[in-house]
Amino acid sequence: MATSFDLGALFQVWPSFLSPSRPFSRPYLSSLACRAAASPSGEDLEALPLERTVVRFGLPSKGRMADETLSLLKNCQLSVRQVNPRQYVADIPQLSNLEVWFQRPKDIVRKLRSGDLDIGIVGFDTVSEYGQGNEDLVVVHDALEYGACRLSLAIPRYGIFENINSVHELAQMPQWTAERPLRIVTGFSYVGPKFLKEKGLDHVSFSTADGALEAAPAMGIADAIIDLVSSGTTLRENDLKEIEGGIVLESQAVFVASRRSLNTREGVLEITHEILERLEAHLRATGQVTVVANMRGNSAKEVAERILNQTSLSGLQGPTISPVYCKRDGKVVVDYYAIVICVPQKTLYKSVQQLRSIGGSGVLVSDLTYIFEEETPRWRKLLSQLGL
Numbered sequence: 056m057a058t059s060f061d062l063g064a065l066f067q068v069w070p071s072f073l074s075p076s077r078p079f080s081r082p083y084l085s086s087l088a089c090r091a092a093a094s095p096s097g098e099d100l101e102a103l104p105l106e107r108t109v110v111r112f113g114l115p116s117k118g119r120m121a122d123e124t125l126s127l128l129k130n131c132q133l134s135v136r137q138v139n140p141r142q143y144v145a146d147i148p149q150l151s152n153l154e155v156w157f158q159r160p161k162d163i164v165r166k167l168r169s170g171d172l173d174i175g176i177v178g179f180d181t182v183s184e185y186g187q188g189n190e191d192l193v194v195v196h197d198a199l200e201y202g203a204c205r206l207s208l209a210i211p212r213y214g215i216f217e218n219i220n221s222v223h224e225l226a227q228m229p230q231w232t233a234e235r236p237l238r239i240v241t242g243f244s245y246v247g248p249k250f251l252k253e254k255g256l257d258h259v260s261f262s263t264a265d266g267a268l269e270a271a272p273a274m275g276i277a278d279a280i281i282d283l284v285s286s287g288t289t290l291r292e293n294d295l296k297e298i299e300g301g302i303v304l305e306s307q308a309v310f311v312a313s314r315r316s317l318n319t320r321e322g323v324l325e326i327t328h329e330i331l332e333r334l335e336a337h338l339r340a341t342g343q344v345t346v347v348a349n350m351r352g353n354s355a356k357e358v359a360e361r362i363l364n365q366t367s368l369s370g371l372q373g374p375t376i377s378p379v380y381c382k383r384d385g386k387v388v389v390d391y392y393a394i395v396i397c398v399p400q401k402t403l404y405k406s407v408q409q410l411r412s413i414g415g416s417g418v419l420v421s422d423l424t425y426i427f428e429e430e431t432p433r434w435r436k437l438l439s440q441l442g443l
């Protein structure tokens with residue numbers, strides 16, 4: 056069952072015009088792509104399907120990532136409108152000239168590579184595995200804050216592995232020879248072998264399986280596994296352990312794009328910018344609340360000084376302070392100032408206590424939807440990656 060991998064030939068990405076016919080008659084489908092130059096491996100594609108004018112966004116069709124991806128977009132006011140759950144094409148009314156295509160995560164990466172999608176959301180593990188270091192894939196947002204897991208090497212807790220606690224110790228075991236290599240089962244047949252090669256393990260063989268990998272050592276099929284871990288429960292329940300130096304990669308959901316699409320397809324850069332800005336603004340606002348309070352004071356500056364002396368009240372940049380006008384004895388006077396600050400939800404109560412201790416009253420707290428910055432560092436980075 057064990058095979059050694061020919062990494063380059065593991066995956067084939069077929070151009071769309073060779074795939075079985077699709078229902079192009081639907082009115083919202085873009086015009087049929089016409090490819091100028093394509094190789095079956097998808098590696099040497101230089102031209103994009105030129106006639107397609109609509110931008111295509113790939114989202115996970117099912118599995119762990121699907122629901123959270125939709126709810127993230129919804130929270131960014133980019134709700135996906137899908138006529139029914141079995142339909143694989145949808146749209147986002149907020150973004151014109153965009154089609155959403157629901158695909159399995161690995162197919163999103165393959166289709167970004169082949170030019171059949173322009174942008175997508177998947178796990179970083181999937182980008183690494185199916186992107187295979189392809190320079191056309193650009194990670195636009197690397198931390199969408201869900202789908203967190205790590206790809207790890209795990210070995211049995213028992214038998215010859217009982218006292219093995221690091222990759223270094225594993226590599227030093229005399230058992231592994233050319234005739235009897237360390238047998239690893241993994242669904243990650245690109246990044247898995249690459250990782251162990253970089254770690255200097257010589258006598259290793261790999262086999263693939265799609266699920267329930269944790270059973271393989273106990274069944275005698277493999278010595279170790281490379282698989283995704285999040286809570287660690289599945290490893291523990293199957294008497295396996297992670298070891299020092301054995302994390303292949305850390306993963307979470309990412310927003311990814313095709314460099315060629317960004318560079319050449321009209322509208323992709325603009326839509327990517329808008330999605331990135333909304334994602335960043337929403338994620339920045341997550342866990343922050345706005346606090347509004349009134350505070351007695353002689354001047355805005357004096358109130359500001361009182362606030363800035365409190366560690367939990369400094370806000371994102373500093374407090375916004377405005378005079379509260381009222382009329383006394385026929386004159387307009389200012390006794391109070393209204394202050395507005397953003398504070399982390401986690402420290403909200405501490406912030407409220409500090410506010411009260413310096414004279415704050417009538418404290419109002421509300422959720423934040425977005426925090427937009429002047430220009431996002433990720434956008435600047437993307438432009439520089441594209442040479443723009």
Ligand SMILES: Nc1ncnc2c1ncn2[C@@H]1O[C@H](COP(=O)(O)OP(=O)(O)OP(=O)(O)O)[C@@H](O)[C@H]1O
Nearest residue numbers: 117118119120159178180181202203204283284285
């Ligand atoms: N504990 C976990 N195990 C597996 N994947 C996880 C875990 N935690 C987060 N993830 C993320 O979810 C993704 C798996 O999603 P999904 O179940 O849709 O994929 P899949 O099983 O690879 O899909 P397919 O059924 O098409 O092979 C992973 O690629 C990873 O990014």
Ligand SMILES: O=P(O)(O)OC[C@H]1O[C@H](OP(=O)(O)OP(=O)(O)O)[C@H](O)[C@@H]1O
Nearest residue numbers: 266267282283284285286287288289290
């Ligand atoms: O660390 P944990 O929280 O226990 O999660 C890890 C498990 O989750 C995934 O399997 P999944 O449930 O997706 O089933 P599969 O193995 O059939 O893909 C992964 O392949 C591990 O088996």
